[in-house]
Amino acid sequence: MTPLESAMLKILRSPELFSEQILSRPLRPYQLAPLQAIIQSVTKRQGLTFTLMFARQMGKNETSGHLETYLLNRYQQRGGTIIKTAPTYQPQTVNSKLRLLTLLNNPLNRFDWRSADGYRISLGKAHCLFVSGSPMSQVVGLTADMLLEVDEAQDFDEAHYTKAFRPMASSTNATTVMYGTAWTGDTLLEHQIATNKDLQLKDGTQRHFQYDWQVLADISPEYRAAVEGERLRLGEDHPLFRTQYRLQTLNTQDRFLSPQHLAQLHGHHSRQSEPTPNKVYVAGIDLAGESEQEADAALRSIQPRRDSVVVTIAELDYTTVNNLVQEPICTVVEHYYWTGRKHRDLYSTLLDILRTVWGCQRVAVDASGVGAGVASFLQSALGEHVVEQFVFTTPSKSRLGYNLLSAVNGGRLKIYTQNADHDTITECWRQLKAARYDMRAQQTMNFYVDEKDGHDDFLMSLALCAHAAQGAVILPAAASIPGTRPYQNEGRF
Numbered sequence: 001m002t003p004l005e006s007a008m009l010k011i012l013r014s015p016e017l018f019s020e021q022i023l024s025r026p027l028r029p030y031q032l033a034p035l036q037a038i039i040q041s042v043t044k045r046q047g048l049t050f051t052l053m054f055a056r057q058m059g060k061n062e063t064s065g066h067l068e069t070y071l072l073n074r075y076q077q078r079g080g081t082i083i084k085t086a087p088t089y090q091p092q093t094v095n096s097k098l099r100l101l102t103l104l105n106n107p108l109n110r111f112d113w114r115s116a117d118g119y120r121i122s123l124g125k126a127h128c129l130f131v132s133g134s135p136m137s138q139v140v141g142l143t144a145d146m147l148l149e150v151d152e153a154q155d156f157d158e159a160h161y162t163k164a165f166r167p168m169a170s171s172t173n174a175t176t177v178m179y180g181t182a183w184t185g186d187t188l189l190e191h192q193i194a195t196n197k198d199l200q201l202k203d204g205t206q207r208h209f210q211y212d213w214q215v216l217a218d219i220s221p222e223y224r225a226a227v228e229g230e231r232l233r234l235g236e237d238h239p240l241f242r243t244q245y246r247l248q249t250l251n252t253q254d255r256f257l258s259p260q261h262l263a264q265l266h267g268h269h270s271r272q273s274e275p276t277p278n279k280v281y282v283a284g285i286d287l288a289g290e291s292e293q294e295a296d297a298a299l300r301s302i303q304p305r306r307d308s309v310v311v312t313i314a315e316l317d318y319t320t321v322n323n324l325v326q327e328p329i330c331t332v333v334e335h336y337y338w339t340g341r342k343h344r345d346l347y348s349t350l351l352d353i354l355r356t357v358w359g360c361q362r363v364a365v366d367a368s369g370v371g372a373g374v375a376s377f378l379q380s381a382l383g384e385h386v387v388e389q390f391v392f393t394t395p396s397k398s399r400l401g402y403n404l405l406s407a408v409n410g411g412r413l414k415i416y417t418q419n420a421d422h423d424t425i426t427e428c429w430r431q432l433k434a435a436r437y438d439m440r441a442q443q444t445m446n447f448y449v450d451e452k453d454g455h456d457d458f459l460m461s462l463a464l465c466a467h468a469a470q471g472a473v474i475l476p477a478a479a480s481i482p483g484t485r486p487y488q489n490e491g492r493f
Contacts, residue, residue, distance in 0.1 A: 015039055018070050022108050028219070030054075031063045034209040038067060038177055042147055043074075047173035048207060051153075051193045053181060055213040056244040057223070060179055064149060065099040067177075068128050071146060073109065076124025080146035083168055085139075087155040087442070089132035096151060097121065097130040135160045145172040153178035153189035155442050161188055182243040184252045184439045213245040233327075235409020239445060240402060256401070256435035256447045257408070265432065267414030271425075272315075272333040275358050280316040282330070282362040282472050283354055284464030285309070286457045287343070287371030309346060310461035311336040313358055316469055320412075330407060330469040332415045332462070334358075335424050343374045350374070351381055361386065362472040364464040368392040388471060390464060398444035401437065403470060404463040413466055428458040435459050 011017045015035050020026040027035065034052050041048040054060040068082055086092035100121055104113045114122045121128045126146075131139050133150070135157050148169040150156055169176045180189040196207035217224035227245055234241045237258070242248040257265075275281055288307035313334040320329055336353060338346060354360045363382065367375035367389035379387040390396070407413040418425050434453040438446045447463075449456035 012070075012074050015066070015070050018073070019066050022073075023066065023069065023103055023106055025062070025066070025103075027063065027066060028059065028216070030209075030211045030215050031059050031066075035063055035067055035070075037206060037209075038147075038175060039070065041175040042071060045173060047169070047175060048205070049176040049178070049192060049196065051178045051180075051189060051196050051208045053179075053189075053193070053208075053210040053247055055211065055216070055227075055247060056181070057226075058211060058213070058216045061096070061099055061151075064096070064151070064177075064179060065103045067147075068100050068149075069103045069106075069109075072104075072113075072121075072123040072126045072128060075126040075146060079125030080127075081144055082126075082128040082147045082149065083142055083144035083165075084128060084130050084149045084151065085133040085156075085165060086151040087133050087157070089134065089137070092152060093130050093132055100128060133157070133160065133165070137164075139164050139168075142168055143172060144168045144174045146174055148174055148176045150176070150178045150188075151180070153180040153192070154183040154187040155180075156188045158188040158191065182247045182249050183443065185249050186252060190249060210247055212247045233410055234406045238402070238405050238409050239439070240443070243443070250439050253436060253438055256405075256437040257432055261405075261408050262429075262432060264408055264411060265413060265415050267331060267416055269331060269333070269414070269416055271416040276315070280318075280328075280472065281333075281358045281360050282314050282316060282465060282468040283358065283360045283364075284312045284314075284461045284466070284468055285350070285363065285365040286461040286464060287366045287374055288339075288457055307455045308337045308339040308457045309341060309343075310457040311350065311353065312458075312461040312465040313353075313360070314465050314469060316361075316472060327407070327410075327412055327470055328472070329412045329414070330466055332413070332465065334416075335428065335458070335461075337424065337427075337457070343370070347374055347377055350378065354378070355382060362468040363387045364390050364468040364471070366390060366392065366460065366464065388468070390467065394440070394444055394446070395442075397446065398440075400463045400467055401445050401447040404447075404466050407466045407469070412469075413462075415462075428462075430454065431456055431458045432462075 011021055016027070016032055034050060038050055040046070041050070052060060052063070068084070071080070071082060084093065084096050086096065097119070104110065104121070104123070109123060112123060116122065119130045129142065131137065131142065133156055148165065150161065150165065168174070178189055178192055184190070193208050199205070200207055213223075213227045217227060230245065231241060239250055243250060286309065288309050312332055314330045314332045317329040317331060321327070354363055363378065363386055365371065365375045365378055365387060368391050372389070375387070375389040379389055404413070415428070416425075431449050431454065434449045435447055435456065436450060440446060447459070449459060
C-alpha cells in the first residue's frame with residue numbers, strides 16, 4: 001500500500017478527518033457526535049433509527065450532507081443505496097440534492113460523481129436517491145440497503161411513512177435517520193423521539209440527539225447575537241422561537257394570548273377621534289357578511305351577536321426602530337364597527353375614514369369571500385401602495401398570527417385605555433381573551449374564537465392592523481434605519 005493509499009484509508013475511517021481534509025468544512029463537536037453514531041450503525045449493520053433535532057441554522061442540513069458524502073466515498077467500491085426524502089419534493093428534497101452536489105465538488109470527487117434520472121447521484125457503485133415524501137408520490141419498491149433519511153420529519157405524513165418508506169429500510173436492516181425540529185406531540189418525529197428515549201433507557205445506546213440554540217451560542221458570538229435579536233423581535237414564548245430555537249414541543253390547542261400577552265397589550269394612552277398632526281397611521285379592516293335586518297345595536301343585542309365590520313386604526317412610532325428590530329410601535333387609537341350593514345352603504349364611509357379623517361399610509365383589508373368587492377374598490381380608490389387586499393388562506397393566516405404574537409411579545413402593539421364607549425373596548429378584550437390557536441402541519445397555526453364563545457372580528461382586525469404596520473416601510477424624513485448584516489453561519493447550512 002502506497003503512502004497516499006494509506007493516508008486515504010485513514011481518512012475514510014474517520015468522519016472527522018474526512019470533513020476536515022476532504023470537504024474542508026470541519027464539523028463542530030455537536031455535529032460529529034450523531035454523525036459518528038449513525039456511521040457506526042451503518043458500517044456494523046445495526047439497523048438503528050436515530051432522531052436529530054438541531055436549532056435553526058445550527059447545521060442540521062450540513063451534517064446530513066457530510067453523512068451522505070462520506071458514505072458514498074466509503075461504499076463506492078462495495079456499493080449501496082441511500083434514500084433521502086422530505087415532505088415535499090420542491091423545494092425540500094431538491095435542496096438536499098443541491099447540497100450534496102456542492103459537497104461532492106471537492107478535489108477528490110468532483111470528476112467522479114454522476115447524476116441520472118433527475119433524482120439519483122452516484123459515486124462508483126454507491127448511490128443516493130432523492131424522492132418526494134408526499135402521499136401522492138410513487139416510491140413503493142425502492143430499497144435503502146445503506147441508509148434511509150427523512151428530513152423535516154415533524155411534517156411527514158406518519159401513515160405514508162409506515163406504508164411506503166419504513167419497508168425500504170426494514171427489509172435490509174438499514175439505518176434510519178429522522179431530522180427535524182420541535183412542533184406538537186403528535187408528529188412522526190415526536191413519536192420516534194419518544195420511542196428512542198425508551199430504548200436508550202433499556203440498552204444505553206444513544207439514538208436521540210438534540211441541541212438547542214445555546215449550544216452553538218456558547219461557541220459562536222455571531223450566532224448568539226443573531227438569535228438574541230430574534231428573541232427580542234419575536235419574544236421568548238413565541239411559537240416559532242420556542243420550537244425552532246428552544247426545541248420545545250407545543251400543545252396542539254391552547255389559548256392564543258396568555259395573561260402576559262394581554263397585560264402587554266394594555267396601553268396607557270387615550271382613545272382618539274382624530275389624528276395628531278405629522279403622525280403616521282395604518283388600519284386593519286375585517287369585513288363581515290351583510291344583513292337586510294335592522295343594523296348595529298339591534299343585531300348586537302342578539303345572543304350570539306352578528307359578526308361585524310371592524311376597523312382598527314393605529315398610530316406608528318419609529319423612534320425605537322434599530323438594527324435589531326426594524327418594525328415600529330403600533331399604538332391602537334380608534335375602533336369603528338358596524339353590524340349587519342350592507343357593504344355598498346359602508347364603502348363611502350370607509351373611504352372617508354381612511355383617506356380624509358386619518359390619511360392612512362397603509363391599510364390591510366380582508367379580501368376573502370364577500371369582502372373581495374369592498375377591498376377591490378378601496379384599493380382602486382387609494383392605490384395599491386396603500387391598500388393590501390389580504391386573502392385568508394392557511395399559510396397567510398398563520399403568518400398573520402405569528403406576526404401578531406411577535407408584535408405583542410416585543411411590546412410593539414398597544415391598545416388604548418377604556419373610555420366612555422364601554423361596549424367597543426369590552427367586546428375587543430372579550431375576543432382577545434377568548435382567542436385560541438391550533439398548531440398544524442408545516443409549522444402553520446390557526447387562530448380564532450370558537451363559535452360558542454362569539455366572533456373574532458376585533459381579533460382579525462387587530463391582526464390585520466399589525467400586518468399593515470409591518471408593511472408601512474416608508475419612514476418620516478428624519479428617520480433612518482442602520483444597515484444590518486444577518487448571521488451567515490460561516491457558509492454553513
